[in-house]
Amino acid sequence: MMNTRFQPDGLALAIALALTSSNLYAETSEVTQIDANVEKMSVLGSRVSSRTATESAVPVDIISAESLSRGGFTELGQSLQASVPSFNFSRTQVSDGSDLFRPATLRGLQPDQTLVLINGKRRHNQAIFGLNGTVGAGAAGTDMNAIPLIALKDVQVLRDGAAAQYGSDAIAGVINLSLKDTTGETTGYLQGGTTGEGDGDNYSIGLNTGFDLGDDGGFINLSLEYRDADGTNRAQPDIGGSSTIAPGTLSDDVRWGQGNAASEFESVFYNAMMPVGDVELYSFGGYSNRTALGNGFWRNFDEAAKNIAQVYPDGFLPRIYNEAQDISVAAGIRGDINDDWLFDVSGVYGQNRYDFDSRDSINASYAAEYLHNNPGATDEDIAANSGPTSGYSGGFHFDQTTxxxxxxxxxxxxxxxxxxxxxxxxxxxxxxxxxxxxxxxxSCGISNADSAFPSVMDPDVYAGCGFQAYPGLRPDAAGQADRNSYAFYLDLETQLTDTWSLGTAARFEEFSDAGSDLVWKVSSRYEVTDDFALRGAVSTGFRAPSLQQSAYTAYTTNLGPGGVLSDSFTATAGSDFPSALGVDSLDLETSENLSLGFVFNATDAISVTLDAYKVKIKDRITLGSLLSADDVAFSPDAMAALNATGADQANYFSNSVNSTTQGVDLIVTYRTDLFDGDFNATLAGNLNETEIDSVNAADGIPEDVALDDLQRSFLTDGQPKQRATLTFDYSRNDWRGMLRANYFGETNVTYFGNDHIGLPDELSPTGSFLPTSVVEAAVLVDINLEYQFTESLSVSAGINNIFDVTPDELGANESLDFITNQAFQYPVRALPYGFDGTTYTAKVNFSF
Structure with missing residues (x-):
């Protein structure tokens, strides 16, 4: 017989990883959905089987699947943002692959500084990162939306540095996704929704079922989920002109695209365990595939470098078709060595692929080369020899085995x-x-020439090479890279007295391409009284540069000074261009993390947790801004290396920044009986600020080359410095209602501001352009009402953002309004709450 101390989803998962040596506490609140009458073991935390989730040295939120799915959200990232104020899920528009994924961040740090687990096992990262001036630019985090909500039992969010327990990536914290393990019941849902503007129609279907395997507690749980969403568009008629409308006159139709991409998602996940003798065999994993059709900028009819008037006489909107495929499988064996010792041996494989097609586009150099070789060609001949208007633009693939x-x-x-x-x-x-x-x-023309050809529309202008909006990845940028790492860890924990616990952890890890580090953590909890306890931790940590950072290279199209789109190149670490600027390789990021807080049960109904934190990161890796020949004129070697790329500007990754992030997390909960029903109220807030301590620039290299104002703005002001949620939840008999207010602080970035674009003031109708792009602070209010018809059938309806809050509309003195010919209503970067406005959802939950 197996020892009954062994629990598949509790201690065994903790054993499998280098977890914190302290006891993690899950606040009893709407945020965490913990039943105060049930002793729950913390999956993230102690390896001590007698510990419960009400004991803690560092904070963790445990969010039930029911809570995640109640707000009408179908994406995991959106659900977490509504539940955990220190979690940010920024929206980004017109930014290549970011139409399909969104950067998920914790405590204002980068997406790749938060480690994500499934069932306590390391989850692989995505193959791509944001490039064009986005929150989390250059950071390949975990694609949170690749995991279906229907498969989840709960989510634990550890809000503390944990690299000493888990290794690389756990500087900001850890998010563990627990898969369902239920049997004997099938549950599912049907949900549909739309926006207040009548677009963005969407529906989703989820199904979960489980079966017993044998008579000793074995199981297999299966989940299916499908989502389909139309795109949204908040663009307006523009003044770019056409073959029949003079520039400066409003177009008859909305031609630009500013909104969420049309998308589709399908997935299947499983979770299984089978006792065999004195051990347990377990396995879990899943497959998901997502597609999205995003937009580029509208190409005006008279843009000679980009358009072929014989094909698109009125201009065109290039589209980017994104496809992400995700596969993962884990298997292991665990059991008792004896009455006092347990073991767990496992292997996990994960793969992520992002591929891009260009649609409704054109390679203007094809027609330009044809006309160059056939000077007397007719318009019909030029159109017939202008090349394809769609095709495969390339992709990024990443896999990991642990x-x-x-x-x-x-x-x-x-x-x-x-x-x-x-x-x-x-x-x-x-x-x-x-x-x-x-x-x-x-290519430059069908012959893939070394130089461009004069445009068919203006012989004084050279035609652009490659598809518009997402130029393809060139063969000289293609390639493969690999690496390996190994780690050893040791955790010790004891109860010094009845009221004082102490834990320590140490971990050594070495990467074949980035070196090694030894990190540690000490955590403690002291009960001052039965109702008041102090808790805190001090630790060091590290993060190794990802292969996506050290091996990435590509040509892209970016918006440069004066609003001009130009070819840009990202150089690999250690290649000629970054080496000429003093960057020969990427090193480990290292961190120091301090947290201190308290837990206070003020009454039987009111509880308060407050946790302050400070995270100092040295040698933080950033993706530099694009540098032109003028920017590197001080270095002849850098100018020569840039010219050799054939691009107008280039950038690279480097360990450019030393930063400090500090803040406070507050959670206050109140529970009581009200009018024969249950009433819960939760206030959860986060204050967070990041400062640049210093810039790491080689001797003779200006600091603004290593880190310019654009990068600074996203690091320090691209995410809200204040976040809060206030949730009221009431249930009585068969009715349940929820009212939630979400507060988002202001963001303020240089991208798409005049500090980035640099438009002459005389072009502004008001005489000047604003220096930065601001998304104002806002409060979004959501409401949801549910009725339980029978034990197996319920119906709910909800309105998110009931007051239709959006960012302030762009004014004539804003650069983005000018360069989009007045088509865009709102900012498009650093958007913590988007601009879709009010959305409506209706949902049917069933079980049998």
């Missing part, structure tokens, strides 16, 4: 409480590949 061997138990040390010990090792391999697009997506 092996863990872990042992956990306790040693009697002559005290009332034993010493709890955990140790283990991890080995990981990673592979990254850049796949070139088809010839027409990147």
């Amino acid at each position: 092996f863990n061997a872990d042992v956990s138990g306790f040693v009697e040390i002559g005290r009332d409480a034993p010493l709890y010990v955990a140790f283990g090792t991890e080995y990981r391999t990673e592979n990254y590949e850049i796949v070139a697009g088809e010839l027409a997506s990147y």
Whole structure:
């Protein structure tokens, strides 16, 4: 018989990883949906089987699947943003692959500085990152929306540095996604929704079922989910003109696209366990595929470098078709060594692929070369030889394999409480590949010449090469890279007295391409009284540069000074261009993390947790801004390297920044009986600020080359410095209602402001342009009402953003209004709450 101390979703998951040596507390609130009458083991946290979630040295939120799905959201990232104020899920428009994924961040740091687990096992990162001036630019985090909500039992969010327990990426914290393990019941839902503007119609279907495997507690749980959403568009008629409308006159139709991309998602996940003798065999994993059709900027009819009037006489809107495929599988064996010791051995494989097609586009150089070789060609001939208007632009592929061997138990040390010990090792391999697009997506003419050709519309202007909006990845940018790493860890924990616990952790990890580090953590909790406890931790941490950062190279189209689109190149670390500027390689990021807080049960109905934190990061990796020949004129070697790329401007990754992020998390909960029903209120807030301490620039290299104002603005002001949610939840008999207010602080970035675009003031109708792009602070109010018809059928309806709050509309003195010919209503970067306005949802939940 197996020892009953062993629990598949509790201690065993903790054993499998280098978790914090302290006890993690899940606040009993609407945010966490914890039943105060049930003792729950913290999945993230102690390896001690007797610990409960009401004991804590650092904060963790445990959010039930029911809470995640109640707000009408179908995406995991949106649900977490509504539940955890320190979690940000920024919206971005017209930014290539960001139409399909959104940067998920914790405590104002980068997406790749938060580690994501599934069932306690490391989840692979996505193959792509944001490029064109986005929150999290250059950071390949985890694609949160690749995981279906229907498959989740709950989510734990550890809000503390945990690199000493998990290794690379856990500087900001850890998010663990627990898959369902239920059997004997099938549950599902049907949901539909739309926006207040009548667009963005969407529906989703989810189904979950489970079966017993044998008679000893084995199970397999299966989940299916499908989502389909039409795009939204908040653009307006523009004044770009056409073959029949003079420039400066409003177009008859809305031609630009500013909104969410049309998207489709399908997925299947499983979770299984089978006892075999004295051990348990387990496995879980899933497959998901998502597509999205995003927009580029409208190409005006008279833009000779970009358009072929014989094909698009009135201009065109190039589209980017994104496809993301995600596969993961984990398998392992765990069990008792004896009454005091447990083991867990596992392997996890994950793969992520992002591929891009250009649609409704054109390679203007095809027709230009044809006309160059056939000077007397007719318009019909030019149109017939202008090349394809769609095709494959390339892709990025990443896979990761992780092996863990872990042992956990306790040693009697002559005290009332034993010493709890955990140790283990991890080995990981990673592979990254850049796949070139088809010839027409990147070439200069059908012959792929070394130089451009005069445009068919203006012989004094050279035709652009490659597809518009998303130029293809060239063969010289394609390639593969791989690496491996190994780690050893040791955790110790004990109860010094009945009221004082102490834990320590240490981890050594080495990467084949980035070096090694030894990090540590000390955490403690002291109960001053039965109702008041202090908690805190101090730790060091690190993050290794990802292969996506160290091996990435590509040509892109970016918006440069004067509103001009130009070819840009991202150079690999250690290549000629960054080396000429003093950057020969990427090193580890290192961190120091301090947290201190308290837990106070003021009454049986009111509880308060407050946690302050400070995170200092040294050698933080950033993707530099694009540098032109003028920017690097001080270095002849850099100018020569830039010219050799054939691009107008180039950038690269570097360890450019030392920063400090500090803030406070507050959660206040209130529970009571009200009018024969249950009333819960939760206030959850986060104050957060990041400052640049210093810039790492090589001797002779100006600091604004290593880190310019554009990068600074996204790091320090691209995410809200204040976030809060106030949730009221009331249930009585078969009715349940929720009212939630979400507060988002202001964001203020240089991108699409005049500090970035640099438009002459005389072009402004008001005589000047604003320096930055601001998204104002806002409060969005959501409401949801649910009725339980029977034990197996309920119906709910909700309105999100009931007061139709959007950012302030662009004015004539804003650069984005000018360069879009008045088509865009709102800012498009650093949008914490989007601009879709009010949305409506209706949902049917069923079980049998």
